[in-house]
Amino acid sequence: MFILDKNIVFPPVSKTSDVGIIAVGGDLSVERLLLAYKSGIFPWFEKGSPILWWSPDPRMVLFPEELKISRSMRKIMNKEVFTVTLNRNFRAVIQACAETGRKGQKGTWITDDMIASYCKLHELGHAISVEVWQGDTLAGGVYGIDLGHVFCGESMFTRVSNASKVGFITLVEKLKREKYKLVDCQVYTSHLDSLGAREIPREDFIKILKES
Known part of the structure; x- marks a missing residue:
């Protein structure tokens, strides 16, 4: 699973896990969120857990x-x-x-x-x-x-x-x-x-x- 750092980048959605998670971590900056949505990725996680980024298939x-x-x-x-x-x-x-x-x-x-x-x-x-x-x-x-x-x-x-x-x-x-x-x-x-x-x-x- 791809671990995000300060660099605003996501792996190709083809790297998504079987459950639909593509990456963990990073932040909720405007720049990262916009890149995520334009890439077919969205954040979904519970309070107190790391940020999880998803790209389910099918959609x-x-x-x-x-x-x-x-x-x-x-x-x-x-x-x-x-x-x-x-x-x-x-x-x-x-x-x-x-x-x-x-x-x-x-x-x-x-x-x-x-x-x-x-x-x-x-x-x-x-x-x-x-x-x-x-x-x-x-x-x-x-x-x-x-x-x-x-x-x-x-x-x-x-x-x-x-x-x-x-x-x-x-x-x-x-x-x-x-x-x-x-x-x-x-x-x-x-x-x-x-x-x-x-x-x-x-x-x-x-x-x-x-x-x-």
Whole structure:
């Protein structure tokens, strides 16, 4: 396994272990994070452990034109129960994602250091957030890295039923209008599968990622 040092470099994704880990260590600097995402790599680790860098194969992705919106979700969106904004409060979204419990997980991988680094990426225009409001209350949200032709989804949260789905669907529809090639969903979940995401070979994902 590749051990990172102060040099900002990653090995080829072909060197990834069977479980999907490509490297350990390094830091969460803006430069390293941007290189990681552009290389098809992302950080995912528990608080108190070394930074783990992943590039799973296959890769879960959503092609915007394949987005599935159920009849019930379409009704909810048409009722305009929620208001959706973009980049209104990035810090509040990532903080809420960090505080939201996940089934089968003891804690969160979104540490204070990660929050600080991703907020810096947001300030520089590389990370975006989608906020879903019910009145003046933040009901749900999504954040991730924007590479210009690929959106790398990082996390979402919901405090009101269907709020995060509304935010995700609104974001994907926006990306479709702007001709984005895909949304990187990283790993399989049944929730993402229900929205139209599917697994593709990592090699295909990297090929699309390099098309800028």
